[in-house]
Amino acid sequence: MCGIWAVFGSDEDVSVQCHAVHTIGHRGPDAFRIENINHFRNCCLGFHRLAIVDDIRGMQPMRLYTRPQIWLIYNGEIYNHRMLDKTYDLSVSTDCDGEPLIHLYDKLGPEAMAAQLDGVFAFCILDTANRKVVLGRDTFGVRPLFKLHTDNGFLAVCSEAKGLFGLSHSMSDDQANIEVFPPGHVEVYDLDLHGRAFLKSRTRFNRSGQPPVYKTFVSPDSAVRKRLMSERRVGCMLSGGLDSSLVAALLVKMSKEMGEAYPIQSFAVGMEGSPDLIAAKKVAKYLGTEHHEVIFTPEEGLEVIPDVINHLESYDITSVRASVGMYLLSRYIKQKTNTTVVLSGEGSDEVAQGYIYFHKAPSAEEAHKESLRLLEDLYMFDVLRGDRMTAAWGLEIRVPFLDHQFTSYYLSLPPETRRPKDGVEKHLLRSAFVDGQLLPHDIVWRPKEAFSDGVSSVRRSWFQVIQDFCEEQFNDNDLQEAQNLYPHNTPRTKEALYYRKTFESKFPNKAAWIPYFWMPRWSTSSDPSARTLKHYKQ
Numbered sequence: 001m002c003g004i005w006a007v008f009g010s011d012e013d014v015s016v017q018c019h020a021v022h023t024i025g026h027r028g029p030d031a032f033r034i035e036n037i038n039h040f041r042n043c044c045l046g047f048h049r050l051a052i053v054d055d056i057r058g059m060q061p062m063r064l065y066t067r068p069q070i071w072l073i074y075n076g077e078i079y080n081h082r083m084l085d086k087t088y089d090l091s092v093s094t095d096c097d098g099e100p101l102i103h104l105y106d107k108l109g110p111e112a113m114a115a116q117l118d119g120v121f122a123f124c125i126l127d128t129a130n131r132k133v134v135l136g137r138d139t140f141g142v143r144p145l146f147k148l149h150t151d152n153g154f155l156a157v158c159s160e161a162k163g164l165f166g167l168s169h170s171m172s173d174d175q176a177n178i179e180v181f182p183p184g185h186v187e188v189y190d191l192d193l194h195g196r197a198f199l200k201s202r203t204r205f206n207r208s209g210q211p212p213v214y215k216t217f218v219s220p221d222s223a224v225r226k227r228l229m230s231e232r233r234v235g236c237m238l239s240g241g242l243d244s245s246l247v248a249a250l251l252v253k254m255s256k257e258m259g260e261a262y263p264i265q266s267f268a269v270g271m272e273g274s275p276d277l278i279a280a281k282k283v284a285k286y287l288g289t290e291h292h293e294v295i296f297t298p299e300e301g302l303e304v305i306p307d308v309i310n311h312l313e314s315y316d317i318t319s320v321r322a323s324v325g326m327y328l329l330s331r332y333i334k335q336k337t338n339t340t341v342v343l344s345g346e347g348s349d350e351v352a353q354g355y356i357y358f359h360k361a362p363s364a365e366e367a368h369k370e371s372l373r374l375l376e377d378l379y380m381f382d383v384l385r386g387d388r389m390t391a392a393w394g395l396e397i398r399v400p401f402l403d404h405q406f407t408s409y410y411l412s413l414p415p416e417t418r419r420p421k422d423g424v425e426k427h428l429l430r431s432a433f434v435d436g437q438l439l440p441h442d443i444v445w446r447p448k449e450a451f452s453d454g455v456s457s458v459r460r461s462w463f464q465v466i467q468d469f470c471e472e473q474f475n476d477n478d479l480q481e482a483q484n485l486y487p488h489n490t491p492r493t494k495e496a497l498y499y500r501k502t503f504e505s506k507f508p509n510k511a512a513w514i515p516y517f518w519m520p521r522w523s524t525s526s527d528p529s530a531r532t533l534k535h536y537k538q
Helices: 014-027 081-087 099-108 110-115 220-226 242-257 275-287 298-303 305-312 317-336 356-360 364-380 382-391 404-412 427-431 462-473 476-485 494-506
Strands: 003-008 031-037 040-049 062-064 067-078 119-127 132-137 146-149 155-158 178-180 185-191 197-204 233-237 265-270 290-295 339-343 396-398
Touching: 003 014, 003 067, 003 119, 014 031, 014 040, 014 155, 040 067, 040 119, 062 099, 067 099, 081 099, 099 110, 099 119, 110 132, 110 185, 220 242, 220 404, 233 242, 233 317, 242 275, 242 339, 265 275, 265 317, 265 339, 275 290, 290 317, 298 305, 298 317, 298 462, 305 317, 305 382, 305 494, 317 339, 317 382, 317 462, 317 494, 364 382, 364 404, 382 396, 462 494, 476 494
Parallel strands: 233 265, 233 339, 265 290, 339 396
Antiparallel strands: 003 040, 003 155, 031 040, 062 067, 067 119, 119 132, 132 185, 146 155, 146 178, 185 197
């Protein structure tokens, strides 16, 4: 995990503006650099580094002796970087997985370059020879990117929105149009003689040279294997559900095959007696991991909610609930262990129809459409949570289930085979691992628990703890007034009002960053918790 930041076409002193880059210092605690570009005095590139690969030569902004006109800052991992070097005879000079971006941009152009990348990324390229700026982001938006672009050509980009506040002198922060950069897109800007940036093209890229759908079996094994690319210790988050348990099992298996010198560390979080803690301990014992538990009290969870919302940059109800546990777990990993890269099971529910409400899908085709919709919007919810809660503590999260080869293959299977079956969600995925070699039978068939529900005490759900707390913070008049204060995504509960007020205090008038609240479909539930659904109760 790293943090990137840049400004172009500034009318102010960039030496003053560049202090904003330190708002994302948590993303890259190992090193920091900021560069004023020669002959582009109103342009500046900043970078906070979490060193994972090539500790010596991996610092950014990256610039090569062979292509000195191209400057690169990026956050991500390019898993096919060695294959790209061989395929295109790039003659790379470092072990950095990002270096091929410079070569491929020079050889192929921005759109074709992005289409070749197998990985997760957010990048900014400055081409001083051709006076261009290129921005890009991976297919599912696993790595974040925000931008601020004004009509007069001022352009600023950052891994998190908070790094763009206070940059535009022509308008206040609540008026500034700070936008989420769309996943799967490349934008090209022309720079005028004053360094001001004007949008030339916006393209949704496809991966050239690869079929649009993988018709041959692509195993989760390969998705996990490529994500072991690291010079730092790799561990896993383990809830005891199918997704994280499967990732953990494959990680343990491959680490043994590779002869790693250290045991895999697994990490679980929950309130006292939570289902996740119990299941995770069973999986860890079966796999032989060095297992760590983080048990938090209701008071500890409530205390960190404001910090969670500040890092999350969202007020979505289910995202905030689920982020608390991951935030506390990430804090523990950073402070108590030497694991830096953590694998996690995010994305499986969207790809494999794992949410409990999929039982109510009216048809296989509608369920398929819902999977596609969830994946399209994932960067605003679970992917956002995973990135921000780990980055808050200088960790790097990797999500094998969002490997584009695996997702493409799985979604190409007949819709009917991917539906819940016999009352069990993700039936097809579970069936592929019933031989008992990787996981115990009861873990393979463990029913779905939402992250914010799985961490709950069996006596009192985490969402009930929050709702009881919020009941004391607001009265009914406050909730009624919210209808006038917040016309977009109007809070309907005191919990939602608490999150919104906290969000607005940090990011005023930026509620449009999320277009809607995450909620189960085909359901009459007014709360996103899976525990409110009829199928869960059964």
